[in-house]
Amino acid sequence: MNASLIYFLRLTPIQRGSAIVPRASRSAQYAIAGPKNKKVRLPAWRLGGQSMIPSLVYALCAVTSIVCATLLLRSSQKLAMPLLFWSGASFAALAIGNVLLFVDLAVVKDRDLLLLQNCITLAGISMLLYGLIWETK
Amino acid sequence: MSNVLTQYIGGAVILGYLLIALFFLKFSRQTRDPFFRRFAHAFAIFALGRVGESVIRNAHASMPTVFLFRLIAHLIIIYAIVKKNRHAIGQDQR
Numbered sequence: 001m002n003a004s005l006i007y008f009l010r011l012t013p014i015q016r017g018s019a020i021v022p023r024a025s026r027s028a029q030y031a032i033a034g035p036k037n038k039k040v041r042l043p044a045w046r047l048g049g050q051s052m053i054p055s056l057v058y059a060l061c062a063v064t065s066i067v068c069a070t071l072l073l074r075s076s077q078k079l080a081m082p083l084l085f086w087s088g089a090s091f092a093a094l095a096i097g098n099v100l101l102f103v104d105l106a107v108v109k110d111r112d113l114l115l116l117q118n119c120i121t122l123a124g125i126s127m128l129l130y131g132l133i134w135e136t137k
Numbered sequence: 138m139s140n141v142l143t144q145y146i147g148g149a150v151i152l153g154y155l156l157i158a159l160f161f162l163k164f165s166r167q168t169r170d171p172f173f174r175r176f177a178h179a180f181a182i183f184a185l186g187r188v189g190e191s192v193i194r195n196a197h198a199s200m201p202t203v204f205l206f207r208l209i210a211h212l213i214i215i216y217a218i219v220k221k222n223r224h225a226i227g228q229d230q231r
Contacts, residue, residue, distance in 0.1 A: 060208050
């Protein structure tokens with residue numbers, strides 16, 4: 001297994017509560033990377049020795065969920081279908097959850113927002129379930 | 138306490154995703170519309186991703202690739218909506 005793959009799939013211990021800590025320290029990366037703590041040349045997509053891919057994945061999750069919510073809410077305005085409205089509202093909640101995920105794991109790393117994320121996601125799912133159960137003919 | 142509550146709500150979220158996937162599967166069987174089938178697939182992938190996230194979290198590890206499930210599910214939903222809108226516009230023009 002080459003060094004980049006080890007970086008990408010690495011498993012690191014968690015230091016704060018139950019939240020996922022996305023990055024190992026730089027020294028830990030070097031320790032994983034090769035024998036005798038040999039320095040390795042980092043690829044261009046690593047700024048400051050840390051992978052940008054996790055942050056990119058979290059950001060893309062947030063962006064795509066916002067796009068989903070926008071498309072569904074716009075369609076619900078045009079077609080006046082209650083299920084579309086509830087789907088849009090649900091995806092708006094999921095989008096807030098995904099933005100919180102990005103903030104939690106990529107921006108603010110010293111606070112655990114997982115409980116808040118899960119509560120908001122559950123609220124979104126409940127809205128969609130309400131729409132599916134009561135607003136479909 | 139907070140950790141237990143987080144896991145409890147996480148389980149409820151997984152169950153909710155699976156329930157929604159089943160609803161959309163039922164609609165896709167009734168209407169034979171691929172729009173609902175894509176939604177069912179997306180929500181099943183959401184549930185799968187959530188299970189993966191819980192497993193990784195309980196193993197006290199970090200593996201950001203598990204969030205790709207969410208990303209793929211969102212992309213499927215965007216594709217389904219865009220495809221449905223194009224299909225509707227195509228039918229209007231005929």
